[in-house]
Amino acid sequence: MDFSPRVDFTGSFTILLALTVSCLLFFIFSSKKKFRGLPPGPPPLPFVGNMLQVDVKELIKSLRELSKTYGPMYTFHLGSRPCVVLSGYQVLKEALIDKAEEFSGRGDFPAVQMWSKGNGIVYGTGECWRQLRRFAITTFKNFGMGKRSIEERIKEEAQFLTEEFRKTQGEPFDPTFFLSCAGSNIICTLVFGSRFEYTDQKFLALLDLINSNWKLMSSTWGQLLFTFPEIMKHIPGPHRQIYKNYLKLAAFVGERLEMNRRTLDANNPRDFIDCFLIKMQQEKNNPKSYFNEVTMSKTTVNLFFAGTETVSSTLKYGLRILLRHPEVEEKLHKEIDQVIGVNRSPCMEDRSKMPYTDAVVHEIQRFADIVPMGVPHTVTQDIEFRGYTLPKGLNIIPLLCTSQFDPTQFKNPNAFDPTHFLDENGRFKKKDAFMAFSAGKRVCLGEGLALMELFLFLTTILQNFRLKPLVAPQDIDISPESTGLGSIPRPYQFCLLPR
Template sequence: MDIGATTLILLVSCVSCLLLFLNGKGQKNRGHLPPGPCPLPILGNLLQLDTKDIVQSLHMLSKRYGPIFTIHLGPRPCVVLCGYQAVKEALVDQAEEFSARGDLPTFFRFTQGNGIVLSNGEKWKVLRRFAVQTLRNFGMGKRSLEERIQEEARCLVQELAQTQAAPFDPTFLISRATSNVICSIVFGDRFDYEDRNFLTLVGLIDQIFHLVSSGWGQMYNIFPGPMSYLPGPHNRIFENLEQLRLLVSERVKMHQESFDPNCPRDFIDCFLLRMEQENQDPLSYFHTETLVMTTHNLLFGGTETVSTTLRYGFLILMKYPEIQAKVQAEMNWVIGRHRSPCVEDRAHMPYTDAVIHEVQRFSDVLPMGVPHAVTRDTQFRGFLLPEGTNVIPLLFSVHKDPTQFKDPATFDPAHFLDERGGFRKNDAFMAFSAGKRICLGEGLARIELFLLFTTVLQCFTLTPLTRPEEIDLSPLLSGLGAVPHPYEFRAVPR
């Protein structure tokens, strides 16, 4: 592992703190976990992992230990699942057993298990069911939501036009567009792109995603106790999460002051209505704190994953201009140049649909998924995983599985096309994970990606500032999330 002097000092500090932290603690019954690399006391398998690219480290270990093995992140054992078959057998075939949320210290320290993403048991089931139903009622898969996204796509195009084909970094512009879509659902309104609070919100989400995906974020997830007392960039994760919470709390307060139970305007109003209906129930999960944290989860998930996917997609199309040209040719045929793309167009644009799926497969924005845990003692492939065992479904390994994709290391839309050029589904496509913990915003994200992607390409040809063959598609960071290298391009009007 490549460790600089600062990290080495940090590591020594971690070991010292952990020795005190774990003093006197006994070993738990580990059941019968799969074999894996031999861990060191306290450190576990840290020296076999590159915290700057933990995904590749785990993938390489699977070549030695097979599709299911145990890795120790510090003193904590985690079962890693690699390849389509192993992940599918766990998350789909034994969906109930693998449906608990595993440890994610960078977020758990803030949420304390509240909200949707990190909650478990009956609370998670109730909150998820409510969120899915509410999102559906406010347009998921319906025309009202389509119109909102079309409006945002037009705003994005207007901003791109103002660049006048000059070089610019698209990061925050794309993030503002995707964040406005989820804001319109949870807050009831979109923001002007120059709104100060909105710029703060988008900036906080971007910084959090970068920090939790960095080596510092990975170190915190491995050694949360000692790292909580050490200085470093990882502390900004919690500062930013708290600032984002305050912004959401202010919006919730504004909604409470103008709330009309007879006319819910958005997700927050629907949650407030449920709170009012259950205010006499001591066992209710619907409280102001839970509302703030659930809204927080939706904003973060609905902004960063879609915007990062689009940024990767635009970068990929500039590396392969022939693919960009083919998408635009299909668009000319199906949509033309004088009306906005709509969701119905997707069924008539198999090549474009395949390109978007391939962007998601190839970029792997959440390469490790979000950790799972088993809900009870679970037999799996001849091993016994005790209740609460952490599980890492390495989605990167599913999308790079040569048994499922002909040439997984290559960007090729043919991975999602049949011999006649029609779109072909692939069960190994798990960009939204799989099973009971599949992303609850999958429907929204699919519509958003299609409409924003096609609307931009309908109006502009994306031109890189360097030769296509020099474009680097490898991630800048690869931890919880995969983050592309920063880049600039020209949006040349068509």
């Protein structure tokens, strides 16, 4: 006779199942109670939320379409996560500008946060983010007012870019590589203290990592990771490369950190890393300091990534738009010839005398819409907004593109039209609905730098060359190749003819 104890697996499984279901129901009930004051939206399904009601490949477009049904502010479930989508200039202004502090939290962005873990200047939150942002703004301002200003660095890089373009000798080529090198070198001089040659293999490898991540985060795989992070991080696929690429970028930053540490002169900082090392030394006895090597790595990679891809993508898109609109290029040539001529390089003082060029630069940014969704926000405290109760920590998706294409703000929003930024007398006119750099507390700290790069690079190129398309202008497609985190411009070739 067997007297060994028997385990009742059936009973244990029943108890475990009951506990699981109870916990799930409690979670669902608690979530509904917490989020019951949210604006209406499409009814979600368990676990998948509203994802079966949209095209994952065209998530931004789908979210814009839903606003036609549910209005400028509605609730959308990314999987099990409720988010509030903001659509249109008016509601974006009320949230990001009028209630800037309440909407200043950083929302979920799994593709980056798996690596950054909420640290750094772009994806950080709270007091850490505030201190890092203040420090970065002050540091960049100081370098801009130094012996060798940021403007001089951009003008110098524009000449390097022009020389590379001359080497094409009027033959067809793809400008992506050259524009990426030029745009990245500006942020490199600020962060690392030096530029790189366009043939530097390590530099080229870094650019490849950034370009790869930009495309991956804007792909269908990237959208799935954004929606179902807890599931997708266990599923094999190209999205897994995003995290690996960030580790490689961080390794390079680590190498530069050690180089700077060995040659640091606290009385003569050369770049952002030097300034950060000095700040770390000043706060070494403060146990609550946010200035440490981990934070520096995350912040430096953030700056390097953002400063490289957005400007180069905008320029690449802008040149393609000008190929499609030769009449705009002709007007730019005329203004450049009148104000600058051929005997000197463009400078920022010229901008105030070149309203049409200024308008074209802004219209390129508006139309290209490089970052259509911005980066998600969160509500920093429980608030009442437009008659709804938004709890602390709620994810907010600000569709910045809907401000830039708002028909109440732009007379012809779906067309490329520089007159959107000109008044009746042909003078440059600012538009509050222009949100290419986001708005409010989270506005891009590199806005001034990016505008300077776009103006100087574009005017220098057009001062020296005419653009020649390989097909008839009316056959050039200026819609993006794909849209996710960013709007990816289509690959193309063209010719540059010396003027």
